[in-house]
Amino acid sequence: MPITEKKIGWDRNQMAQKAAFDIPDGSYVNLGIGMPELVSGFVPEGREVIYHTENGLLGMGQVPENGKEDPELINAGKKCITAIPGACFFHHADSFTMIRGSHIDICVLGAMQVSQEGDLANWSTGKPGAIPAVGGAMDLVAGVKTIFVITQHNTKNGDPKINEKCTYPLTGKGVVNRIYTNLAILDVTDNGLFVRELAPEVTFEYLQKNTGAKLNQY
């Protein structure tokens, strides 16, 4: 179902800004690779958020200035970063104790598919021959208290990424709490998907047409 209408909705930065607005003061947050990384740039002033990167740092700071990169100070995406004053380093078992032991408050992840029950698929298309790679995604969804997904609402072909069921192999079952897309913000509840906010010019009907699962209004 290709989208032929003119492009409406939020851009990547606006999506990140929406997710950032929902991160409370004092949160410990893990950001996935890609679009989730944009979120840290939009946390409202006055809120202190501590970023965790699973390769062993609590208190991840901004990208270093040119020439000040340290190849031994990187994030989970293996990009050079900085550490804030008050940061700490730790080994992998401690890092995943924070994750799996539910000490991290919020994780923002990308998605290939999300189901109406909050199942997430974001590590493999399951195609034969593809080299599987999972990283820390399965541990994050199993342990972090709240999982936000940030993703385009539809694939490049226009197919819905939010459906009744995921067809790709799962990262976790019933793990997603909220979905931020270019068209809307959706809550995953025991009673199904609820529309929390629509992007400008997006109607409920338009959103429903571009979603592969039943949507509900609050």
Next chain:
Amino acid sequence: MINKIVKSTAEAVADIFDGAVVLISGFGEAGSPIELIHALIDHGAKDLTVVSNNTGSGHVGLAALIENKQVKKMICSFPRTANSTVFPDLYYKNEIELELVPQGTLAERIRAGGAGIPAFFTPSSVNTPLAEGKESRVIEGKTYVMEYAIKADFSLVKCNVADRYGNLTYNKTARNFGPIMCTAAKTTIVQTKKIVEPGEIDPEIVVTPGIFVTKVVEVTNPEAESKLVAEDRRYPCQ
């Protein structure tokens, strides 16, 4: 007298035998003991099972060890990395085995191996293909999958400062798998940027207690993998 310091990387890896299980520290290039890996390439032990988070990049370090056909099986969480072609090429040709493990499960399997815990139950990977065929149990209403500890013959680890007892400190996010890998091998081989006298490392900041370490070799100016990859360097040099 206890003195774990050895003179060369060649001496450090000399006992590694064909078919050994070898833990190799690092997350991408951070913490990867390139000089020890290159010594292992010179040494030539083959049919190795290597446990490391990634599979190396370019044609140096872990990627070079794989390219040199010394690795029978990789146990890792993320075999794809930027500039990583060696592992994928062999994998597509069915010339190397892969055991894919969620990163936290990988860390905990190594930790458990070092701690004398043979297996444990984790929520990670439940309801996914990575839990298929594994024992599971419902505990307090929630399903967990059983994972076995990883115990190794050798570990190769990079640290920052060491003393002759094997007490270690690390540098920033290059710590990653190092401390747990030190605990989980029969023989732990460490390369350090600096060796100091006992007592010079404040006991309050020792990260790896020396009891977990077998051999320490000083590599004062270790190569940065990304720099070697950018220069398209290879090991062995051609």
